[in-house]
Amino acid sequence: CILVTDGTEGATLDIIDSKLTTKCYYAVNTNAANNKTGKEVVINIKNSELTAHYSSNDDAAILFNIPGTLNIEGSTITGDRQAVIVRCGTANIKDSKLVCTAAADKSLWAKYDNAKWGSGNEVPVAALVAGNRSDELAYPHDTTCTVSNTTFTLGDGHTGRKPVYAAAYNGHKTTISGVAESDITQSCGDSSTIIIK
Numbered sequence: 001c002i003l004v005t006d007g008t009e010g011a012t013l014d015i016i017d018s019k020l021t022t023k024c025y026y027a028v029n030t031n032a033a034n035n036k037t038g039k040e041v042v043i044n045i046k047n048s049e050l051t052a053h054y055s056s057n058d059d060a061a062i063l064f065n066i067p068g069t070l071n072i073e074g075s076t077i078t079g080d081r082q083a084v085i086v087r088c089g090t091a092n093i094k095d096s097k098l099v100c101t102a103a104a105d106k107s108l109w110a111k112y113d114n115a116k117w118g119s120g121n122e123v124p125v126a127a128l129v130a131g132n133r134s135d136e137l138a139y140p141h142d143t144t145c146t147v148s149n150t151t152f153t154l155g156d157g158h159t160g161r162k163p164v165y166a167a168a169y170n171g172h173k174t175t176i177s178g179v180a181e182s183d184i185t186q187s188c189g190d191s192s193t194i195i196i197k
Contacts, residue, residue, distance in 0.1 A: 001026050001052075004066070006033035010040045018048040025121065027052045027079075029063035035140055038066025038089070045071065051078040057103040060085050060121040067141040072096050080104050082121055083152075085129045088141035088172075093128075094148040100127040100163070102155030109161070113187070117167075124165045124185070127152040131167040131174035131194070133187060140170075147178035161185075168192035 001024040004013060013028075020027050027050040030038065043064070052059040061079035064070045065087035076097040077083045081104035084093070102109075102125065109125045117123045117134045128147075132139045152163035162185045168174040169189035176184065177197040188194050 002028045004030040004038075004041060004043070006031040007037050008041055009037050012042045012044070015043075015045045015048050015050070017046070020048070021051045021053065023053060023055065025052065025054050025059050026063050027061045027077075029060075029120075030066045030068070032065040032087075032139060035066075035138065038068050041066055041068030043068070043070045045073070045075050045077075047074045049076045049078075053080060057081065057101075057105065058108065058121070059104075063087075063121055064089055064091060065139055081108065081125055082123065082129050083127045085121055085123060086143055086145055087123075087129075087132045088139045088143050090143075091130070091145045093145065093150050096150045097153065098127040098150065098163075099153040100125065100155060113185075125161065126165040126185070127154055127163040128179075129165045129167075130176055131169075132172065133167040133169045133189070136170045140172075142172050143168075143174040145174075145176045145179075147176070150178075152179075152183065166194050166196075168194045 057080035060082035070091040078099040083098040167187040175195040
């Protein structure tokens with residue numbers, strides 16, 4: 001997998017015209033161990049295929065959890081529990097396909113729907129997860145996702161589950177543009193805001 005280590009700032013990662021398949025938890029991920037850093041980190045994924053497939057199917061293709069920018073264009077992103085997670089920062093996703101195979105253990109599907117989230121991809125099952133629901137000091141930044149001409153796929157057996165999950169807690173704001181509200185599960189705490197445009 002490709003990891004942007006904690007404390008990194010002012011860096012750019014380009015994944016262009018590439019095919020990346022990993023047996024790790026993530027194909028591309030950031031580390032928010034130092035949650036004050038990550039500004040001006042930019043990850044550009046263009047015309048590429050990224051797939052995560054961990055042995056237990058408890059994986060996400062992309063985990064982005066720093067206050068930088070994630071750009072995905074013309075790409076197919078596939079994970080078994082989540083395709084893309086944006087716990088904070090800015091994501092721009094266009095002309096792409098986000099696929100959650102839903103192969104993860106069904107007992108995990110609702111585990112974090114009505115409880116604090118864990119670290120990494122210990123969050124609800126969805127093709128796209130935006131925002132955060134964890135301790136006040138974790139990921140202390142807002143989240144913005146702008147989506148255009150992008151499809152979301154949730155594998156068989158999802159039993160009416162929506163392909164996008166948005167959360168906002170601890171006074172933060174999560175904004176999603178370009179996704180129908182009917183396709184988004186929303187979870188919001190006091191003094192926090194979810195905006196669907």
